[in-house]
Amino acid sequence: MTVILVRHGRSTANTSGTLAGRTPGVALDEKGRSQAQGLVERLGDAVPRLRAVARSPLQRCAETVAPLVDHLDGIPEVTVDGLVEVDYGEWSGRKLTELVSEPLWKVVQRQPSHAVFPGGEGLGDVSRRATATVRELDREYAGDDGHGLWLACSHGDVIKSIVADALGMHLDAFQRVVVDPGSITVIRYAADRPYVLTLNNGGSLSLPAPRPSSDAEVGGGAGA
Template sequence: MTVILLRHGRSTSNTAHTLAGRSEGVDLDDKGREQAAALVERLGELPIKALVRSPLLRCRSTLEPLAQKLGLQPVIEDRLVEVDYGSWTGRKIADLVKEPLWAVVQQQPSAAVFPEGEGLAAVQARAVAAIRDHDRKLAEEHQADVLWVACTHGDVIKSVVADALGSHLDSFQRITADPASCSVIRYTPVRPFVVHVNHTGAALAASLTAPPPKDGDKDAAPSGDAVVGGSTD
């Protein structure tokens, strides 16, 4: 099973340099809408079987063009919602960097709990569980390997990638997830394989449509332990 972790396109909050969190009505800006439209070319030719998204507007807007192209109805997954930043929600980043908690978020995120909000460790737990649950459900439904998309938020993606890499959550700030980027993880019975991180190139097709090894190929990797491909950046 392979999941494309898609961050929503650039939002009005991104350009205003505020922490959107779960604020109502935060949508894509003009650049973000261009990024959403470009997903049709970047992902539209892939054999994607399901679209899952955060309930927030900016994720809905990001997936709409791709969903129309694929003829799929996105499934809303509450566990992929943005971090609950509590009283930090809506504040300017320039002001937040002066808060003592900011250093904790950067240096020891596993210990960070936002005032009146949630902790990053809890975010990782719910997000990884959501990805694993949808992976399992799709495998049972299709009885085959399935490629699917989960559209969510930067810190959520970084926490899932850190888990797949076998890294402690305290390392997750080393991972980048830009607006409209794709990070790709293939889950197997052996271990997860991180195929891409922060992919912003023209297409993922070169690394996600490799033909399976022929029967009897002595050089083929064991079933369930095959690397899907390399970078197209």
């Protein structure tokens, strides 16, 4: 079972240096709209294999997958609360340049597992709900052959927490992961372990064919 994780395209909050959080009405900017329009081409041969498109309820994710959903025929688009952006609470809507001086900023950078946003979520809670959501959906879309491929559109810190879990990293190391707006990350969930097939891909996607075994290839394998 394989999930293609897409971070929403660049938003007006990204370009203004604002922490949007769950603030309503945050749309894609011009570059973000271009990234959304180019998603079908970037996904290439993966598009006809998709069994579902899941997304965060927020506007910028809906706008990112809209061209892909229009292109697909009969593939369900599902809105999933578990993929929603972090609830940054009182930090939402503030400039990042202001937040740097907050004592919590250093906690977010160095010990994110201990970070709880005032009036919002803790990053540990984000990690638990995001990874549980992806694993549940992955089982749902696995298909009878177990080779299901589906796409989830979400947000930077949410995707980073999913990647950290797949890599077996402690959440305190998740700031080592970079997930840019419009990027593609792919994780295959096998019987023994997850495999991160691509991370923060800003170009075209090339997926290997489904493998009959879940074992890691000794020596690294032959690639796609």
